[in-house]
Amino acid sequence: MAVEFRVDRGGGVPAYVQLGNQVREALRLGWLRPGDRLPTVRDVVSSSGVNPNTVLKAYRQLELEGLIEARQGSGTFVKRSLGSVDPEAMARLRVRLARWTGDAREAGMEDEDIQALVGDVLAESTVDRTR
Structure with a gap:
């Protein structure tokens, strides 16, 4: 692509x-x-x-x-790549995330709401990993 x-x-x-x-x-x-x-x-x-x-x-x-x-x-x-996730795993996760995003929009969430929620979950999971 x-x-x-x-x-x-x-x-x-x-x-x-x-x-x-x-x-x-x-x-x-x-x-x-x-x-x-x-x-x-x-x-x-x-x-x-x-x-x-x-x-x-x-x-x-x-x-x-x-x-x-x-x-x-x-x-x-x-010259070099970033990330180390297997492309097939990335593709599967992308499909699941697209489905979840569709569900979020059906629930009335806008892009900013989705970004805020994902950011919050990422921040929370980062804190959990450091404990």
Whole structure:
């Protein structure tokens, strides 16, 4: 699955940070793997409407983190992955989470409500693991 960058201009998060976070998310979810080619700067600019320097800044940051590498004349490629969950397990969990999200919406929850609940459960489980 190719990364399709989205930039929220209304939020307080700089565009280059949003782009970097989307690459990291794709790495964690297994949508991007080592050796995969990232979209060109030109492609990201045309699809998201950001300035080329913004894309370059995001890619530079990811390169400094050792996640991607630019190859002269060839493009920008994923160097290493994030996350260690088996892709099949991730797919099964995604299906269950999608079903749960549908149930939450049927119960009247909005995206912000769902995010708050998931954040609370994550925080609670982190505390439980440290005990």
